[in-house]
Amino acid sequence: MKPQSPDWSPARAVKPDSPTPRSLLIRGARVLDPRSGFDGIGQVGIRDGLIVACEPSLPDETYDETIDADGLWLMPGVVDLCARFREPGQTHKASFASEVPAAQASGITTVLLPPDCQPVIDSPAMLLRVQRIAAQAGGLDVRVLGALTKGLGGEALAELSSLKNAGASGASQALQPIRDSLVARRALEYAHGLGVTVHVFAQNAALAAGGCAHEGAIATRLGLPPIPAAAEVSGIRFWITLVEDTGARVHFCRLSTARGAELVALAQQRGLPVSADVAAHQLFLTDADIDGFNALCHVQPPLRGAADREALREAVASGVIGAVCSDHQPHEADAKINPFPLTEPGISALETLLPLTLALVHEGRLSPLAMAERLSLGPARIAGLDAGRLDAGQPADLVLLDPDAEWTLHTERMLSAGRNTPFDGCALRGRVVRTVYRGRTVFAG
Amino acid sequence: MKTTEPNPGLQLDARGRLCHLLTLDGLPRELLIDILDEAEAHDKVLRGQDKKQGTLSGRTIVNLFFEPSTRTRTTFELAAKRLSADVLNLQVSASSTSKGETLFDTLKTLEAMQADMFVVRHEASGAAHFFAEHAAPGVAILNAGDGRHAHPTQGLLDLFTIRRYKGGGVGGPSNDCFKKLTVAIVGDVLHSRVARSDIHGLRILGTKEIRVVAPPTLVPAGIEAMGVKVFHELESGLDGADVVILLRLQKERMMGAFLPSLAEFHRDFGLTRARLAKLKPEAIVMHPGPINRGVEIEGDVAYGPRSLILNQVSHGIAVRMAVMSMILGAPAPAEARSPRSRR
Numbered sequence: 001m002k003p004q005s006p007d008w009s010p011a012r013a014v015k016p017d018s019p020t021p022r023s024l025l026i027r028g029a030r031v032l033d034p035r036s037g038f039d040g041i042g043q044v045g046i047r048d049g050l051i052v053a054c055e056p057s058l059p060d061e062t063y064d065e066t067i068d069a070d071g072l073w074l075m076p077g078v079v080d081l082c083a084r085f086r087e088p089g090q091t092h093k094a095s096f097a098s099e100v101p102a103a104q105a106s107g108i109t110t111v112l113l114p115p116d117c118q119p120v121i122d123s124p125a126m127l128l129r130v131q132r133i134a135a136q137a138g139g140l141d142v143r144v145l146g147a148l149t150k151g152l153g154g155e156a157l158a159e160l161s162s163l164k165n166a167g168a169s170g171a172s173q174a175l176q177p178i179r180d181s182l183v184a185r186r187a188l189e190y191a192h193g194l195g196v197t198v199h200v201f202a203q204n205a206a207l208a209a210g211g212c213a214h215e216g217a218i219a220t221r222l223g224l225p226p227i228p229a230a231a232e233v234s235g236i237r238f239w240i241t242l243v244e245d246t247g248a249r250v251h252f253c254r255l256s257t258a259r260g261a262e263l264v265a266l267a268q269q270r271g272l273p274v275s276a277d278v279a280a281h282q283l284f285l286t287d288a289d290i291d292g293f294n295a296l297c298h299v300q301p302p303l304r305g306a307a308d309r310e311a312l313r314e315a316v317a318s319g320v321i322g323a324v325c326s327d328h329q330p331h332e333a334d335a336k337i338n339p340f341p342l343t344e345p346g347i348s349a350l351e352t353l354l355p356l357t358l359a360l361v362h363e364g365r366l367s368p369l370a371m372a373e374r375l376s377l378g379p380a381r382i383a384g385l386d387a388g389r390l391d392a393g394q395p396a397d398l399v400l401l402d403p404d405a406e407w408t409l410h411t412e413r414m415l416s417a418g419r420n421t422p423f424d425g426c427a428l429r430g431r432v433v434r435t436v437y438r439g440r441t442v443f444a445g
Numbered sequence: 446m447k448t449t450e451p452n453p454g455l456q457l458d459a460r461g462r463l464c465h466l467l468t469l470d471g472l473p474r475e476l477l478i479d480i481l482d483e484a485e486a487h488d489k490v491l492r493g494q495d496k497k498q499g500t501l502s503g504r505t506i507v508n509l510f511f512e513p514s515t516r517t518r519t520t521f522e523l524a525a526k527r528l529s530a531d532v533l534n535l536q537v538s539a540s541s542t543s544k545g546e547t548l549f550d551t552l553k554t555l556e557a558m559q560a561d562m563f564v565v566r567h568e569a570s571g572a573a574h575f576f577a578e579h580a581a582p583g584v585a586i587l588n589a590g591d592g593r594h595a596h597p598t599q600g601l602l603d604l605f606t607i608r609r610y611k612g613g614g615v616g617g618p619s620n621d622c623f624k625k626l627t628v629a630i631v632g633d634v635l636h637s638r639v640a641r642s643d644i645h646g647l648r649i650l651g652t653k654e655i656r657v658v659a660p661p662t663l664v665p666a667g668i669e670a671m672g673v674k675v676f677h678e679l680e681s682g683l684d685g686a687d688v689v690i691l692l693r694l695q696k697e698r699m700m701g702a703f704l705p706s707l708a709e710f711h712r713d714f715g716l717t718r719a720r721l722a723k724l725k726p727e728a729i730v731m732h733p734g735p736i737n738r739g740v741e742i743e744g745d746v747a748y749g750p751r752s753l754i755l756n757q758v759s760h761g762i763a764v765r766m767a768v769m770s771m772i773l774g775a776p777a778p779a780e781a782r783s784p785r786s787r788r
Contacts, residue, residue, distance in 0.1 A: 217667030221470065223570035223594030223638060226666065292455075293571035337549050337579070339569035341592070 022064035023047040024439065029069035029400060034076070034373035035389035044074060046396040049439035054390045069400055072433055073368065076376035076388045077109025077397035081199075081277050082253060083328035083350060085111075085142075087133060089118025094330035094417040096137040099350065102415035103140055104443040106350045107399035107432040108326075110141040110380070110387050114199075115152065116174035122147035122158040124166035131167060139442045141397070143383060145172040145199055148187050154178040157187055161194055169383045170197040170251070175300060177205035185242050192248035197384060199251045202235030202260070203227075203301060212341045214256075214287040214302040222293065224341060227302050229257040236263045243272050251382050252276040254327055256301035258311030265320040275382045276320065278312050279327035280356040281347055281422075285309075289422065295336045295343040296422040299327075313365055316374060323379035326353040330418020348418030351409070358403060358430035368403070396439040405431040455577055463772050465577045465586040468595040469645040477649055478620055481605050483767035484760070485618070486777035491527070491763055500775040501530035507560045508534045509551075510589070511567040516735065517589055520758070521564045521598075524765035528775075533560070548572070549579055556581050561773060563587065570594035585772045593638050599733050600642030602764040604650065606757050607688055610729055623650040629682050630673075631658040631714060632692030632741050635665045635703075639733045640692055648672045658682030659714065662703045679714050683724060691716055691732045691741045707740050716742045721751065729753050 024046040031042035031054060043058040044051060083103070086094040103111060113130065115121035121130060127144055134142035146163030148171040150156045160171055171191055178184045191198045208231040213219035215226030236252060240263065243250050255261055255278050264276045281299065286306050289297045297303055315321040329346025336343045357375055360366040366374070377388030387397060406429050411419040435443040456465040456472075463476065490498060506525040508518050518534065525532045537551065546554075548567075555563065562585040565576050570592030577586040590596040612622030628647055634640045634657045647655050648671070657664060658676040669675060676682030683689060694710060704710050716730065730742075730752045738744040747754055770776060 215666045217670035220665040220667050221641070221671060223592050223641060225570075225593075228666070293574045334547065334549075337547070339548070339567065339575040339591070340571040341569045342548075 024436070024441075025058070025063035025066045026069050026074055026400060027058075027066065029072045029074035030368070031390065032073055032075040032369050032372035033390040034369060034377040035391060037369065039369045042074075044390065044398070046436065046439045049396055051390055051392055051394045051396045053392050067400070067434070071402070073401050073403050075372035075399055075401070076390055077399050077435065077437065078107045078354060078375045079110040079112075079323075079379040079383070079385065079387055080108050080328070080350070080353060081112050081323050081325040081379045081383060082114060082279075083108075083111045083326050084117070084330070085113060086330060087117065088129065093332050093335070096133055098415070098417035099328075099330065100137045100140050101443075102350045104435050104437070105415050105432060105445070107354050107401060107435050108140070108350060109397035109399070109435065109437045110143060110385060112143045112145060112169060112379075112383055114172055114174040115145050115147040116176070120147050120152050121145070121168075122150050122152070122163075124159070124162045127163060127166045127168055139437055139440075141387070141437070143169040143385065145170045147171070148173050148191070148198060149178065149183065152176040154180065154183060157190055160191055160196055164194055164196055168196075169385065170199050172199035172253075173201065175201050177203070179205060181238070184239075185245065188242050188246040188248035188250070192246050197249045197251055197382070199253050200235075200239050201253045202232060202239050204231045204235045204238070207231035207234060212298060212302065212345070213290055214304045216287060216305055218287045218291060222291070222340075224290075229259060229304065229308070232257045232301060233259045233263065236260050240267045240272065240274065243267070243274055247273070249273040254279050254282070254301055254325075255312060255315070255321060256282055256304050256308060258308045261311050261315040261320060265315065265318075268320060275322050276315070277323035277325050277379065277382070278316060278321050279349070280324050280353050281327070281349060283309060283313055283316065283324070283360065284356055285422065290340070293340040294422065295338070295340050296347070296420055298336075298340060298343050298345045299347055300345040313360065316360070317366055317370065319370075319378075322374065323382055324353070324357050324374045325379065326350050328416070328418075329420075330416050331420045333419065336420050346420065347422065348414065348416045348420045350416055351414055352421065352423050352428070354399075354401065354432060355428040355430045358401075359428075361403070362429055396436055398436050399432055400434040400436075401430060401432050403430050405429070407431055455574065463768070465573075465580075465588075466597050466768050466772065467573045467577055467586065467588045469597045469600050469642050469649065470595070472649060474649050477601075477604070477646065480601055480764070480767050480771060481608060483771055483777055484601070484605050484764040486781040487766040487770075488760065488763035489781045490777065491759075496527055497529060498527065498778065499529045500770055500777070501525070501528035501773055504530045504561045504773055505559060506530045506532050506562045506564060506769065507555055508532065508564045508589075509537065509555065509566075510535065511537050511565075511572070512590070514566060514589075517566065520761045521587075521589060521765055524762050524769060527762065528766055528770055530769070548575065552576055552579060556584055561585065562769065564589045566590045568592055587768060587772065590638055593636055594641065596638040596642050598761070598765050598768060599639045600646040601768070602757055602761045603639075603643050603690065603731060603733075604646045605760045605764050606731060606753050607729075609760075610753060611687060620650060623647065623652045626652055626687045627654040627656065627685055628652055628688040628690065629656045629658050629676075629686040630690045630692065631679065631682065631716070633663045633694050633698060634659050634668065634692065635663045636695065636698075637692045641671070643690060644671050644673055656682055656686070660704065660710075663698075679720065683720065685725065687725060687728055689716065689724065689728060689730050691730070691736075693733060693735065694737055694741050696737070707737075711740050715740060716746050718743060718745055718749075721746050721749070724751075731757055734758065
């Protein structure tokens with residue numbers, strides 16, 4: 001018998017071909033199509049994995065299944081710009097076997113994985129390995145960012161062209177810094193030549209050094225080493241300067257500060273090719289939530305002040321921040337069982353992405369159509385993916401949700417292997433009823 | 446969306462009694478005064494010939510120190526021995542925790558030895574909260590310093606010292622004395638858990654004005670929210686002060702560009718005889734120790750008539766005895782008690 005690789009599990013064995021997708025008609029739903037701007041009651045027909053029509057009314061044809069979706073919302077499947085599945089390398093935290101069902105149940109049909117699994121995705125071979133794992137798991141469009149530098153070390157360029165040819169959707173340093181400005185500039189120049197978008201977590205490593213909480217009254221009272229807002233702001237300024245020089249397309253990941261959002265807005269007004277996203281939890285939590293040393297709120301970048309949260313919400317509403325992502329970081333329980341500064345940062349966030357973003361709609365901060373846009377078409381455009389729209393002929397990736405269903409998050413009922421969420425016991429409004437991927441129902445609630 | 450309520454109640458039980466001591470932040474004024482009064486009673490016993498009380502006989506107190514310390518550990522050890530508790534000293538180096546035993550495992554292992562109280566010092570802020578959250582019911586945690594966060598017994602002994610020397614009067618010390626006092630805390634506030642605990646305690650007791658005096662590199666952002674005034678210059682910071690608390694300056698602060706040199710810090714922020722002469726005649730000088738002669742304080746000042754530095758050390762034993770006995774539910778003998786202090 002052939003020795004199995006350490007992270008092989010039966011759940012990943014190649015599944016037999018799923019039965020030919022049946023045809024499906026969803027009628028009576030409020031359809032939110034950010035591409036066409038359509039927001040109204042409509043019928044969506046699906047055949048052979050593709051959307052055949054999305055119209056206010058459809059001619060009589062027979063479908064294998066018809067869903068009466070009165071009172072429900074139908075939107076393109078969620079495109080999540082940052083989720084970690086921890087595989088390969090950290091399968092004690094999570095794996096495709098655990099995270100794919102969690103994503104499907106959360107209305108997510110496409111995810112973008114950062115390159116910081118172990119080993120790092122800095123070669124076509126590693127990229128192919130992850131793609132193979134994803135294909136075996138199935139049921140989710142898994143896209144991958146290649147490392148910008150070898151081993152994410154920030155010193156030598158990774159083989160960006162080869163990574164692109166192998167299918168990388170962009171390049172990224174994940175959370176690792178590039179300390180040498182010249183390397184950063186050359187990386188942008190090189191990426192620009194290939195037309196590769198560089199996803200940047202803009203945080204000045206020297207200013208953030210050793211910090212674990214937003215610099216301010218709360219970190220001061222708790223005696224936690226601070227990360228000043230200037231760490232992000234100066235990071236963004238630096239990268240924008242290089243965008244001006246090189247013309248490279250840069251996507252700023254996980255904004256956390258008001259001043260950072262303002263800089264991105266100014267750069268966009270000047271026509272620079274920059275975009276930005278925010279993790280959903282940054283739109284709800286602030287540094288006040290770490291009080292009492294709540295390690296579940298230990299995240300990177302840190303939760304900022306209430307004024308920052310407000311500015312981030314405005315930037316999402318105005319479109320300066322073009323995508324809301326989960327920044328999903330599942331952990332084993334032990335990762336959070338330590339004094340606050342010694343815990344691992346991150347939230348298991350797939351299952352709260354949609355309800356949290358929907359809360360902005362319920363609070364009147366975002367129109368339903370804008371919510372759908374920030375969760376699907378917006379991130380798809382940033383990642384250069386043909387997704388996030390309901391046009392005829394498109395792959396049928398969509399989510400049907402009940403915007404008013406009230407439920408309470410209980411960690412023991414989460415599908416993700418990571419139970420590290422500060423939202424345990426929180427009342428949420430809005431729930432996925434059905435997730436359709438390539439015409440096939442992959443989740444039905 | 447508030448997901449978690451801060452839990453100041455972690456150190457108080459359902460009846461409002463002290464079950465851990467993690468921080469002075471959020472302690473009720475009455476309880477804080479009870480601790481100081483209890484410490485007065487223990488101090489009275491300590492000034493007698495027989496310094497030992499049998500109150501914690503049969504109890505086990507573990508000094509669990511993850512940071513090197515001899516002075517603080519010794520005062521906790523002495524306090525526990527004066528109360529007849531069995532004391533275990535564990536100096537856990539970072540290297541042994543890196544061998545794989547997590548803090549949680551260390552706690553559980555020692556709990557299994559039927560310890561009643563852990564006196565914990567750790568370099569990470571929040572370590573004492575962590576131990577209190579995970580300790581078995583009935584096992585008490587006493588914070589002996591966690592990162593930059595809190596050093597509550599040092600804060601209490603500073604309050605005790607101030608009350609004794611500034612609140613003297615008939616019928617016991619006056620707790621109202623704080624309402625008339627201006628207290629200046631001078632030096633490396635940024636890295637200081639002592640400063641934070643002092644500030645919380647002083648504020649709870651209604652101190653008229655609390656100041657922090659340091660160059661901007663050693664003042665943490667937003668400290669004004671703790672109820673203090675910030676001074677970046679010593680002269681004005683000490684003007685009108687009744688109490689001057691100097692903080693120890695770690696010599697490695699030259700690294701990381703906090704300061705150019707110890708000499709320059711001494712010139713601008715050191716308490717010299719000349720500066721002492723400009724203070725109010727009745728002003729007192731305190732320091733948590735160990736002192737850096739010629740850095741934050743001149744040797745002559747440290748042992749001068751207005752310095753209470755050695756008194757602080759003695760008071761530290763009484764205060765730690767008070768906290769240990771109150772948490773473990775065994776008060777000082779009634780005959781040592783004076784009438785309750787004036788609230």
